[in-house]
Each structure stands twice: as structure tokens, then as C-alpha cells.
Amino acid sequence: MPENRNEYAIRSRSSILDQLGKELLLSKDNNTSSGLLVLRVVSLHDVNIIHGYENGDDFMSRFSLFIHEVFPKADLIIRIGNNEFAILLKDILNKNHILLAINKILRDLSNPFLIKNEQVYAKVSIGAALFPDDARDAEQLLICADTALAKAVSEVKDYSFFSTQSIFKGYSNVEISKELDKAIDKFELSLLYQPKIDLQKNEICGAECLMRWTNSMMGSVPPDVFIPIAESTGQIMDLTVWSLNVAFKQAQQWCSKWSGFQIAVNLSAAILYDPNIIQMIKSALNMWSIEGDKVILEVTESAVMLEPEHSLEVLKNLTELGLHLSIDDFGTGYSSLAYLKCLPVAELKIDKSFILDMNKNEDDKMIVRTIIELAHNFKLSVIAEGVENRETMIALESLGCDKAQGYYISRPVTDSDLNEFIQSSEWKINTNDPAIDQS
Ligand code: C2E
Ligand code: CA
Numbered sequence: 546m547p548e549n550r551n552e553y554a555i556r557s558r559s560s561i562l563d564q565l566g567k568e569l570l571l572s573k574d575n576n577t578s579s580g581l582l583v584l585r586v587v588s589l590h591d592v593n594i595i596h597g598y599e600n601g602d603d604f605m606s607r608f609s610l611f612i613h614e615v616f617p618k619a620d621l622i623i624r625i626g627n628n629e630f631a632i633l634l635k636d637i638l639n640k641n642h643i644l645l646a647i648n649k650i651l652r653d654l655s656n657p658f659l660i661k662n663e664q665v666y667a668k669v670s671i672g673a674a675l676f677p678d679d680a681r682d683a684e685q686l687l688i689c690a691d692t693a694l695a696k697a698v699s700e701v702k703d704y705s706f707f708s709t710q711s712i713f714k715g716y717s718n719v720e721i722s723k724e725l726d727k728a729i730d731k732f733e734l735s736l737l738y739q740p741k742i743d744l745q746k747n748e749i750c751g752a753e754c755l756m757r758w759t760n761s762m763m764g765s766v767p768p769d770v771f772i773p774i775a776e777s778t779g780q781i782m783d784l785t786v787w788s789l790n791v792a793f794k795q796a797q798q799w800c801s802k803w804s805g806f807q808i809a810v811n812l813s814a815a816i817l818y819d820p821n822i823i824q825m826i827k828s829a830l831n832m833w834s835i836e837g838d839k840v841i842l843e844v845t846e847s848a849v850m851l852e853p854e855h856s857l858e859v860l861k862n863l864t865e866l867g868l869h870l871s872i873d874d875f876g877t878g879y880s881s882l883a884y885l886k887c888l889p890v891a892e893l894k895i896d897k898s899f900i901l902d903m904n905k906n907e908d909d910k911m912i913v914r915t916i917i918e919l920a921h922n923f924k925l926s927v928i929a930e931g932v933e934n935r936e937t938m939i940a941l942e943s944l945g946c947d948k949a950q951g952y953y954i955s956r957p958v959t960d961s962d963l964n965e966f967i968q969s970s971e972w973k974i975n976t977n978d979p980a981i982d983q984s
């Protein structure tokens with residue numbers, strides 16, 4: 546166990562990779578295998594909300610002690626995030642040894658922690674990868690374990706092993722990530738724009754930017770594949786700088802001729818926690834002379850709730866630039882309502898999973914109605930995504946929903962197709978441009 550608590554402190558990515566790299570070199574020299582676990586304490590959010598942040602910190606300190614007690618001294622334990630640990634199991638023979646270690650953690654966690662005389666159970670998710678089978682160096686190994694963790698979290702499982710099986714057309718995450726490195730320079734990325742309608746005014750009020758990647762080897766790679774990879778490798782920062790600049794350049798043109806038009810950009814969780822984010826957005830706004838209030842940043846509910854205290858600070862700084870914030874995929878995470886009240890958000894965006902079948906499924910409709918009422922009680926605007934037919938649009942209108950977006954209105958289209966859509970659409974646009982006749 547570490548002699549002092551400083552060894553439990555969160556470490557920088559470069560120092561993590563440095564230490565892991567040294568251990569893996571030794572393992573290589575000795576011709577042995579190592580297993581890397583990335584463990585996330587998924588119940589920290591609940592502990593913070595139920596018992597308060599101070600007790601949440603206490604809980605994590607005790608969890609650090611616990612995890613050091615579970616493993617022999619020889620193994621390496623590094624705290625890599627507020628609620629994440631990397632654990633390197635040295636000199637193992639195969640995957641079964643990793644499984645034994647995982648089972649030991651899970652078994653020992655069946656005993657509760659005592660926080661202020663109350664029993665608190667820690668719920669964890671673990672991603673595991675094997676060196677040298679899955680990866681050749683520390684960075685790749687961490688990516689593999691991180692990818693496995695993301696899978697465990699999304700499937701609500703205790704653990705998951707990195708699968709060397711291809712995730713997309715036979716290409717591994719590492720291969721996709723390498724191609725992604727060159728995507729910006731090779732002009733393989735583009736943005737599509739999906740219009741949004743103001744249901745009260747019956748007007749086009751803006752568009753969401755959605756990234757597309759066409760690679761020479763893999764063809765079109767969906768954002769649901771490459772965005773999570775970019776998030777786990779840190780490449781998301783470059784992609785976001787690129788997308789903000791393309792979007793703002795485009796917005797300069799559209800916002801000057803259509804008053805009330807707002808451009809919406811998606812911001813990943815990984816970006817929300819990057820210390821450079823405020824400066825980066827400020828520079829992009831200045832570069833293209835865009836007023837902050839012409840921009841909506843879409844941030845997912847789960848991203849905001851990952852570390853609510855930290856995101857509150859970032860979101861406040863962003864709204865000080867005049868930007869509007871929208872909570873994306875609303876309804877799929879587990880926001881604390883009390884917390885929502887403190888967030889400087891302008892809009893809730895109801896996830897499309899509730900909208901797609903709302904006219905056939907009474908439960909979905911009830912959820913949509915409740916979210917709209919909740920949003921309005923908090924003086925927030927509400928937008929529905931995934932509106933695929935006229936009936937859904939009418940139902941949303943009658944429930945008092947403020948805005949809508951979906952295939953019924955338009956699929957995501959290129960900039961020139963959006964211009965065409967606006968010229969010929971049944972929906973009006975508030976224009977400053979006499980060339981566009983809306984009469
Ligand atoms: P999202 O932000 O929830 O985006 C909405 C997704 O729903 C888009 O998928 C859009 O094409 C799709 N969609 C829109 N209308 C309908 C509809 O009526 N029916 C159905 N079934 N689907 C509809 P897409 O473009 O594949 O994007 C997927 C996700 O990838 C996005 O989800 C977002 O999380 C992420 N993403 C896309 N572009 C970016 C980006 O530039 N930056 C970041 N960080 N993430 C992005
Ligand atoms: Ca979005």
C-alpha cells in the first residue's frame with residue numbers, strides 16, 4: 546500500500562503512459578504477459594447526490610485504499626481520473642488470470658463501505674486488455690482497456706475484455722484511430738447540417754452540424770463508430786477544433802442573411818473536461834466574427850452528469866461567452882432534477898428513442914409530455930429530435946414542444962442542399978435578404 550495519500554492523487558496522461566511504458570518494457574524483456582484493467586466507480590455520481598460531495602470524496606479515498614488492499618504489492622495501481630483507476634497485473638499467463646483478479650474485486654465489493662455510519666455499496670465497471678496480445682505499447686494498451694470499459698458501461702456489465710475482433714468492416718479501433726489521425730489533412734471530414742423548426746412560429750430556426758468521415762480505405766465511417774474512438778484517444782480535440790471552425794465559417798454566412806438562425810454543434814464529454822475548451826471556443830468565435838448567441842452547444846446529459854460540479858463551472862464560463870447550451874439525449878441519463886435547476890442551460894433536447902414511436906407507445910408519449918412540462922417549469926425551451934412523420938410533429942405541437950428536428954423535416958444535408966431546402970421549403974425563415982421572397 547502507498548506510504549502516503551499523495552500516491553492516490555490523479556495523474557497526468559503523460560506520466561501514466563510513462564510509468565506503464567516502463568513496466569511493459571520490463572515485461573517484454575522477461576518475455577511475460579501483462580493485463581491492464583481500467584476500473585470506473587460508476588456509483589460515485591449516486592454517492593455524491595445522495596450523501597453530498599464531501600462524503601463522495603471520502604468514499605473515493607476509501608475506495609483507493611480498498612483497491613490497493615486487493616492487489617499484491619507487485620502490481621501497479623494508478624489513479625487516472627476522479628473515479629477511474631488503471632491496474633497493471635504483471636507476469637500473468639493468460640486471460641484467465643485477469644478474470645481471477647476481476648472476480649476478486651467484485652467479490653470483495655460485496656461488502657459495503659461505511660460512510661457516516663451508512664452502508665454504501667460501490668458499483669464498478671471494468672475494461673480489460675492483454676499485453677502483448679492486444680497492443681504493442683502503453684498507449685495502445687490503455688486505448689484497448691478504455692474501449693473495453695466503454696463497452697462494459699454501455700452494456701451495463703461488471704466487466705468486458707477488449708475484443709480483437711473488428712468493430713467496423715474488419716478494422717480494429719487502433720487501425721481506425723491511425724486513419725483518423727490523417728483525416729483532417731486528407732480532407733476526408735465534412736459537416737452535414739440538419740434543419741430545426743420552431744413549432745410556435747412555424748419557421749426554420751437553425752441547424753445541427755453532424756460530422757461525416759469518408760476514408761479512402763474504409764469508405765464512409767459512421768460518427769457512432771469514430772467519435773467514441775476519438776474520445777478515448779484524445780483525437781476528439783482536433784476534430785472539435787476543425788468542426789467548430791467549419792461550422793462558424795458557415796454560420797457567418799447564414800446568420801447574416803437569416804435573423805434568428807442558430808448553428809448547433811455537438812460537444813463530447815471529453816471536450817467538456819478539457820482545460821483549453823473555453824479559449825478554443827473563444828478563438829473560433831473571434832476568428833469568424835460570430836456572436837456567441839448564434840451558437841448552441843449540444844452536450845449530452847451523461848457528459849454533464851459525469852462530474853456535475855466541474856461541468857457546472859465550464860458551462861457557466863461558456864454561457865458567459867453568450868453561447869446557448871442544450872442538454873442532448875435528454876431522458877437517457879439520470880440527471881438529478883435539483884441539479885438541473887442549477888445548470889445554466891437554455892434547452893433540453895429529448896432523445897429520439899422517446900420520439901420515434903411516441904404515437905404508438907403511450908409510455909413514450911407520457912415521458913415526452915413530462916419532459917416538456919418539466920422543461921417549461923424550469924423555464925427551459927424543449928426540442929424533440931427524431932421526428933420522422935407528420936403525426937409526430939402534430940402531437941409534439943399539441944404538447945407544447947418548442948422545436949423539432951428529424952427526417953420528416955429533412956435529413957442532414959450539405960451546406961448547398963440546406964440553402965436549396967430553405968429556398969423551397971414549406972417552412973418560412975426570418976430573412977434579412979430581399980433576394981429570398983417568402984410571400
Ligand atoms: P446526436 O447528436 O444525437 O445526433 C442525432 C443523430 O440522429 C444524427 O445521427 C442524425 O442523423 C440522427 N437523426 C436525425 N433525425 C433523425 C430521425 O428523424 N430519425 C432517426 N432515426 N435518426 C435521426 P448521426 O449524424 O449518425 O450522429 C450520431 C451521433 O454522433 C450524434 O448523435 C453525436 O452524438 C455524434 N456526432 C455527430 N457529429 C458530431 C460532431 O461533430 N462532434 C461530436 N462530438 N459528436 C458528433
Ligand atoms: Ca446532438
Ligand code: CA
Pocket residue numbers: 873874894896897930
Ligand atoms: Ca441526440
